[in-house]
Amino acid sequence: MRVALIGLGAVGRGVAEMIAKKDLGLTITGIADSKSGCMDCNGIDPQRVLAQKKQTGACGDRSITAEDIIRDAEYDALIEVTPTNALSGEPATGYIRAALSRQKHVVTSNKGPIALAYKELRTLAQENGVTLRYEATVAGAIPVMHTLEHGLCGNEILGIHGVLNGTCNYILTRMAAEGLTYEQALMEAREMGYAEADPTYDVKGIDAAIKLVILTNTIWGNSVKLSDVDLTGIDLLTPDALRLAEDEDCTIRLIAEAIPEKHLLRVSPRIIEKNHPLVVEGTLNALTLETDMAKEITLIGKGAGSIETASAIIGDLLYIRDRYGKCT
């Protein structure tokens, strides 16, 4: 299967490395970063491009854009891994729209388009007889979407409860373990590279809420938006609150939850028993799916990381390759 790769940040580099390293039956015919691109219908050596990018800062010809590749390259699936813009969803939404319209499958790690334009893009994919997959948008390496689609197929999903932001989970873990203040733990998270200079997006719960929106729309076919989420961040939590929880053998985690029957769509710090499967440490992510037959199934794993996220992207690509090879 031929793939075009748009985006060469941490995730894009991870995908390129894994395609180079593993015998996955995937050939890259186009690569673009934000300022250059290259195309070759006979296949591009990802390692050569990664080396070139490292040396020169560009992955190819500065006159070739992502749009050129999406429009002109010969590929079966587009890998869209540009940075998330949670407000506009662009330029990713435009990229995805263009590829789907060309009857190309799309795999993305980009939360913007899926949170903002899921229905439109899904319809466009269906009309063009192709697939839009986005396992990597929620909980990194954890195969949430595959579990919903296959593993728990036949089950009705009654509710979801998740730890979907590793930065917040790290801060809360450190506050509980060492009695740090929020500010101290945030500083530590910054030093470890887990928090950005402006941590608003993470600590206010916005990132977790966007993932909750994606999950909710996927599972229940809704059209909820970020503004529908009842949102409280962790930035006002005190060490006292954690100490009180600790006294009851509990702790505090930022939990994203959706229970349609209770009209609940919320991201907020919750007191939770320490031995509950959702209480994971550090930057881990966790998601509990409440179902009618299987009851509660919890998935735990790394919510971020270059190769970890590449795992989700590659799972989606191989799913398309296997379906594409067999059924069409």
Next chain:
Amino acid sequence: MRVALIGLGAVGRGVAEMIAKKDLGLTITGIADSKSGCMDCNGIDPQRVLAQKKQTGACGDRSITAEDIIRDAEYDALIEVTPTNALSGEPATGYIRAALSRQKHVVTSNKGPIALAYKELRTLAQENGVTLRYEATVAGAIPVMHTLEHGLCGNEILGIHGVLNGTCNYILTRMAAEGLTYEQALMEAREMGYAEADPTYDVKGIDAAIKLVILTNTIWGNSVKLSDVDLTGIDLLTPDALRLAEDEDCTIRLIAEAIPEKHLLRVSPRIIEKNHPLVVEGTLNALTLETDMAKEITLIGKGAGSIETASAIIGDLLYIRDRYGKCT
């Protein structure tokens, strides 16, 4: 899709109930328990049969056997959910062999045939162009096999570590929480219906080892046997050992693990940090998959129960239905 159901214990009843309750596109054309059976190519009402079984102790005509149904009924997939015989694998292995030879798909919850005759049965399925699926044999409702097949597709599995026996986990949980002796906790487990009159199979680690054999042969295509597993049960554990672990913020769990690189295939009580994702409470099961890209992914859920196990069976049936419907 037409299915024949062999076995009407807790799992078989759960499957029949769910097929009756949910609109899954599945029609039952044959049902057998250990002493009777019924066949109808136009479909059997599962609720009528369950009511009849409750009233009369038989699900149909005492002159119709499971063999008759497997040989003569019109069905696309056999659901084999008779009790596990871990030594001989029979009569289940014979049932599965007969159905595969008739080019019928098979879904089973029976550990005997998969632990003892997996290679033979898989080859027979391939030769006949059908599928043998057994999600329900390991960790009940947790979709382990689907996660290996789809969710983590593309990953190399480097090792597995699991809590695969709910009875042992309940006993260890209670010993740690209340300082009970092994004998006291076992008695409590019996009262709760979690342990059998003869608990050997569970507490000696045999059940967990059989599941480890199934996982190992599935993941790495090996042909390991129960006798290859380095086996230690929980029956000699003292409250002292648990107390010592507790002092280090650890606890003890019966862990089944396979790491091919280290030639490790072992079921034994292990000291494990309390906040490790594998430390689950009560009768829960948990499995950590160590992979090259996704790193560690842990799945937690109910390892037993009528409807919980039916969830795994139905997941397998729908997988076959979707493939069968689309690709053949």
